[in-house]
Structures are given as C-alpha cells and as structure tokens.
Amino acid sequence: MDTFLDLILGNTLTRLVFFPVLACIPLLFFKEDGPSGAKPVKIYALAVSLIELVFGAYYVGSHMGDGTFPLVRDNAVDWIPSFGIRYELAMDGISMPLVMLTVLLLPLVLLGSWQGITRHWRAFTGGNLLLHNRLPGALLPFYLLLFYIFWEGMLWPMYLING
Numbered sequence: 721m722d723t724f725l726d727l728i729l730g731n732t733l734t735r736l737v738f739f740p741v742l743a744c745i746p747l748l749f750f751k752e753d754g755p756s757g758a759k760p761v762k763i764y765a766l767a768v769s770l771i772e773l774v775f776g777a778y779y780v781g782s783h784m785g786d787g788t789f790p791l792v793r794d795n796a797v798d799w800i801p802s803f804g805i806r807y808e809l810a811m812d813g814i815s816m817p818l819v820m821l822t823v824l825l826l827p828l829v830l831l832g833s834w835q836g837i838t839r840h841w842r843a844f845t846g847g848n849l850l851l852h853n854r855l856p857g858a859l860l861p862f863y864l865l866l867f868y869i870f871w872e873g874m875l876w877p878m879y880l881i882n883g
Contacts, residue, residue: 740849769827776823
C-alpha cells in the first residue's frame with residue numbers, strides 16, 4: 721500500500737487529479753497590477769496546463785495496450801479505516817477519453833481567454849485549476865463516497881469550516 725505522497729509523486733491518477741491544486745499555491749505569490757501584470761500569470765497558467773496535458777498523455781501512453789485501454793487502478797490508501805473507506809482511483813476505456821478531454825480543454829480555455837479577460841487573471845486561473853481538479857476527480861473514483869466529495873467540489877471545505 722502506498723502513501724498519498726507516493727501517489728502524487730508517481731505516474732498515477734492521483735497526480736493527474738491533484739497537480740492543478742498544488743499548482744494553485746504559487747498563484748498566491750504573483751503580483752497582478754492590471755493588464756500588464758497579468759502576463760506572468762498567463763504564462764504560468766499556460767505552462768501548468770501544458771504540464772498537466774503531458775502528464776495525462778504520458779499516463780495513457782504508458783498504460784495503453786494493444787489498442788485497448790484496460791482497467792487501471794491506483795493503489796488504495798486507507799482514508800477512514802474505522803468505516804473501511806479507502807482512497808482509490810481507477811480509469812478504464814470509458815473514462816479515459818473523458819479525462820483526456822478535460823486535460824486537453826484546460827490549455828484551450830486559457831488560450832481562448834488570453835485576450836478576452838484583462839483583469840483578475842490570478843482568480844480566473846485559480847478557479848480553472850481547481851475546477852480541473854474536480855472534473856477528473858468526479859470521473860475516476862472507485863468508491864461512491866469519493867465521487868460524492870469530488871462532485872460537491874469546492875463546497876465541502878465550507879461545510880467543514882462553518883460546521
């Protein structure tokens with residue numbers, strides 16, 4: 721059984737899902753002073769989205785068989801052991817094209833809004849990266865509870881904070 725850190729650092733579905741969340745952290749340190757200050761944020765966001773695309777293509781390419789895509793699962797990590805709940809992601813031939821479509825759409829969305837959005841690029845990029853965590857996360861869970869948490873998206877941390 722792997723730890724969660726091993727899953728993020730390896731060629732796994734967990735890295736594919738949580739890399740955009742980790743990539744949001746440096747956005748807090750970018751300075752945005754109008755349209756001219758947004759250029760570094762735009763370049764960073766495009767670079768992150770292209771890295772995510774490479775991660776997705778490498779994952780699919782390393783698991784592709786003889787023209788078919790088998791069921792591939794990350795190693796399970798005990799999440800809430802007292803209830804028997806584990807963190808486990810899986811991808812098969814049906815979810816693979818959907819996940820790859822979401823990975824491909826992120827750089828296209830950023831490039832498509834390159835000229836149209838002139839302010840608040842840090843917030844726009846952060847929102848897109850967090851949404852990009854949510855979409856593959858809802859397509860890949862092996863257990864229903866994990867699907868529910870990804871489907872609820874950004875609302876469940878507010879439930880925990882507000883009690």
